[in-house]
Structures are given as structure tokens and as C-alpha cells.
Ligand SMILES: [Zn+2]
């Protein structure tokens with residue numbers, strides 16, 4: 512060791528600072544998210560609680576203690592990196608002007624993507640029966656994660672997790688602030704992934720833009736069954752390796768589309784809220800087996816408001832126990848210029864030129880109660896908006912109700928074309 516690195520002096524002076532930063536980062540982030548969830552519980556997060564089970568006081572105690580041990584192990588690594596940096600073994604640089612902002616951003620993003628891959632594969636390895644008990648047992652004692660679960664690792668797992676940082680920093684020249692940003696990012700995402708309530712914005716169907724971004728529900732499902740959803744920040748490894756939980760998309764979408772789950776009354780008592788959550792969970796669990804075999808009473812042709820179009824409802828090709836519907840006929844098939852009408856309000860520019868005839872406007876509605884189909888989406892080509900919707904069949908008439916953002920709701924009535932024609936025929940001549 513070089514003579515001017517006084518190990519004991521540095522240990523006494525620098526190590527406490529590093530430990531304070533590591534433990535503080537965990538305590539502040541977990542505390543902050545706990546506070547946010549608590550503050551907005553009644554108005555927002557009660558309806559977004561992922562599990563009906565609640566973590567016990569003992570769970571919190573174990574999680575905080577194990578996390579502080581992890582923070583200690585991280586600090587030992589941090590101190591080792593401090594020495595390695597001083598000795599010139601790492602490629603960390605401090606002068607921002609050396610490589611500039613673009614290099615800074617690219618290396619930070621690359622580090623995050625690389626750690627996501629590192630995490631996926633080391634995490635899967637730790638689930639091997641021979642490794643699980645020594646490496647990953649403590650983390651999975653948390654069946655119902657809380658923000659405090661974030662660092663609740665066995666010591667060997669903490670070592671595997673933190674080893675990525677010096678390995679990467681030995682290979683890729685990183686600005687010290689980029690390393691700091693990376694560590695902050697990982698603790699924030701870790702805490703958010705264990706929050707126990709869905710923190711991310713979700714919609715009623717898999718997001719085309721953000722489907723690769725793991726929600727809180729993604730990792731919560733991993734804690735519930737431990738055999739799927741191994742990924743940390745992004746979903747691509749789970750998708751590539753076929754380890755995504757089969758109900759993941761439906762579980763996420765349920766926060767947006769399940770009317771009971773969404774409308775948990777603000778003033779509901781705890782028991783009522785639990786009943787509502789249970790009723791909703793049951794309706795979600797009812798993956799339509801009972802209805803898959805029977806032809807649906809709403810299948811067939813329906814005339815939309817004012818006979819503007821005819822929609823054909825039928826079992827969806829991808830999920831035959833759900834109902835889809837597409838436009839098959841238009842009262843006015845051409846626009847003012849005489850050209851066939853297109854889906855010109857679609858938010859996706861690439862779809863604006865497609866013919867309106869053939870567009871799927873009803874997607875994946877499930878019969879959740881006799882005569883009621885919900886948990887799906889309704890697309891309105893008039894405004895290009897997709898509504899979370901429900902359909903009910905009453906006296907041979909279909910009532911559609913769709914809401915965007917749970918606020919802008921529209922109701923429409925559809926009728927069987929033959930019923931309309933029948934009443935036209937009975938008009939006085
Ligand atoms: Zn976890």
C-alpha cells in the first residue's frame with residue numbers, strides 16, 4: 512500500500528461518512544415514499560394497494576435491520592472503491608470537461624441497462640434451490656413488500672448486488688457524479704418497486720410506449736410467487752426469457768379499468784374497502800372460463816347511435832373468453848372529398864390512414880357479472896380517445912359507458928339493426 516494512504520485515519524474519517532450516505536440514502540428514500548403513500552392514502556393509494564394482505568410490524572423490523580446491514584456492506588465496498596480510486600485502479604474521473612455531457616449521459620444509461628441485465632441473471636441464479644437459502648431467503652421473507660424491503664438482503668446477496676459497481680467502474684470510465692446518480696437511481700427504483708401500492712401511471716391495456724418499464728406490480732408479483740418477473744427496471748429480459756408473470760398485464764390494467772377497484776370510496780371503512788378489493792380480485796380471477804364455451808348473448812351486429820355505423824361483436828381472437836368489436840359498416844363510408852373515411856383522429860399517426868371499416872373499437876371486454884361486460888376498452892374514432900369501458904345488456908339494448916381518466920365519461924346506446932328496421936317497418940304508411 513502506498514505510504515501516504517493512512518488506512519486507519521481514512522477508515523475513521525471517511526468510512527463513517529460513506530456509511531451515513533448509504534444508510535441515509537435508504538432511510539430517506541424509503542421514508543419519503545412511505546410518507547407520500549400515507550399522505551395520499553385515502554384519496555389515491557388505498558385503491559392502488561396491490562395485495563389485500565398487509566405487512567406486519569415484525570416485517571418492517573426485519574426489513575429495516577437487514578437493510579442497514581446491506582448499507583454497511585455497501586459502505587465497505589464504497590470505502591474499497593475510495594481506496595481503489597486513490598490507487599488508480601478504477602477509471603473514475605472528476606473533471607466534467609474531460610469527456611463532456613453526452614458521454615456522461617450515455618455511460619450512465621449504459622450502466623443502468625447493464626445492471627438490469629446483471630440483476631436479472633444473478634437474481635435468477637439466486638433462485639436456484641442450492642443458492643436460495645444462503646443468498647435470497649431474507650428478501651423473500653417479505654411476501655407483502657413495503658418501501659423498507661428495498662435493501663432487505665442476506666449478506667451474500669448484498670455483496671453480489673454491490674459487486675456490479677466496482678466491476679463496471681473498473682471497465683468503463685465514469686464521472687463520479689454519474690456513479691452517484693446511478694446509486695441514487697437504483698435506490699429510488701428499488702424502493703418504488705417494493706412500495707406495495709402501484710406508483711406508476713397505468714392504463715387499461717398494455718402500454719405501447721412504456722410497456723418495457725417495470726411497474727410496482729411487476730416486482731410485487733415476484734414477491735407473491737417467486738417464479739416469474741425476475742427483472743429489475745425493465746421488462747425486456749423477462750419477455751425475452753419467457754419469465755413474465757402470465758397475469759402481469761391484467762393485474763396492472765386492473766388498476767385502470769376495474770371499476771370496483773378504481774372507485775374504492777374515499778370514505779369507505781377498512782372492512783368495506785377490503786370487501787370491494789376482494790370482489791374485484793374475484794372478478795379478475797374469473798378469467799372467463801365459464802363464458803369461454805358459450806356463445807355470448809351480445810355477439811353479432813349492433814347499430815351505433817343514429818345508425819352511424821354497424822359494429823360486429825365477437826369473441827376476441829387472442830382471448831376467446833373476451834369480447835371484441837369492429838366497425839363493419841358506415842352510414843357515410845366516404846368523407847366530404849369522396850374518399851373512404853379513415854381513422855384520422857387516432858393518436859398514433861401511423862394509424863390515421865387506415866380505413867375506418869375494420870377498426871377494432873371494442874377490446875377485451877369480459878363478462879364480470881350477468882349481463883355486464885367490463886375490464887376492457889372502448890375506442891372512439893370520433894375523438895381518437897380510448898375509454899375504459901363497460902357494456903350492459905338491458906331489454907335487448909346495449910348500453911355502453913366509457914370513461915377516460917375516470918373523469919370524462921360518455922354513455923351510448925346501441926341497438927340491433929334488425930330491431931331498428933322492424934320498428935321502421937311498423938311505421939304508418
Ligand atoms: Zn424484491
Ligand SMILES: [Zn+2]
Nearest residue numbers: 634647733737
Ligand atoms: Zn427473488
